[in-house]
Amino acid sequence: MNIRRLGVHPCPLFFPSPKIEWPELDSPLLDLLASQLDEMYWVGYSTNWLNARDLENRDMRGHSHEQGKDVEWVPRSRQQFQRTTIDAELEREFRNLVEQWCHDNLVTSSITQLVMHPAYLRIIGMGRDVIPLLLRELQQNPNHWFYALNAITGENPVKPEDVGNIRKMSEAWLQWGKDKGHL
């Protein structure tokens, strides 16, 4: 993901004021959000989150070390805007991969074939951020997301007696999602 493409300034530490140029903004919604920025202050954010999005110009960001964790600093208002934007991008990518996976496995019975499909592997590679999307997909269109959820979370809430029962497996994962705050 190219953060510049999203219109986020690569160097948040040097924003002089809320009146920032957003040279690549082209969405009316983003324009509206930018116009709403009326305060600028900094909050910490886990570097893991930023790394996961393959941000550019990392050397231009502000860093600190707090409570044993590396922290990267971004303006709060931008962070919220950025987060919203990236989630939408994540969901678009997820939907595209799901569609591709379903299209290529219309009549597949082999679980190995299903979970080794490149689109499925890419979904797993999206990491923990995709968990809410997987659970929502499972809720709306039950399908074989159990391997992906297991691979990402390292957990398996399905009771041994329910193995293979798609409805009960889905229910177990949805309950897990509620318990963990993902739903």
Next chain:
Amino acid sequence: MASYTEACFPNLKPNEYQIISDRTIEYNCVAWAAGNSDHWWWPDNQSIYYWPEGAPRLETVNGFVETFRGLGYEPCDSDQYEPGFEKVALYADEATGAPKHMARQVESGIWTSKLGPQHDIEHRTLSGLEGDEYGKVVLIMRRPHIQGVSQNGSSLLRVGTTGGSASQSVSDLSLSYPSRRYYTATGRTSRPAYGLGP
């Protein structure tokens, strides 16, 4: 006719099959071949999916043979209907040998298949489903008809079915099996063990 069938199975002629159920993801072709309609059967090595207890979790033709031996089937030479027997067919990828699909013979040579997460169909020929999706038929197995089962129907279709949609559960399976060799966690026994599953 479902829109996907022509694309996925170019050898399946429109007048040689019919859809006999609604679309459902609750079971797959292996379950359907074994007479079950509420579990997805697959011998994945992480045991996320159902596979009969005691049967080998091997994604090979031999693994499937051993598993269906545990259900009372033995390999045979012909896919033709034989009175007194019910048959299943195993499709596998030609290049890798990996099992891809199973079908079950129901009546006078007619076969029935569950197409992944899609519909159940009845098809006149096994070759209709051969191709890129399911590979080739590599094995036919048969077992004697179970007592009390119509010679014209399968053991599954006698169990409270409507419009071809079966209602037999995994726990019902043992009721259908003859006294042959069956798997248990500790070895073979004379009573059906698969019915002890979920």
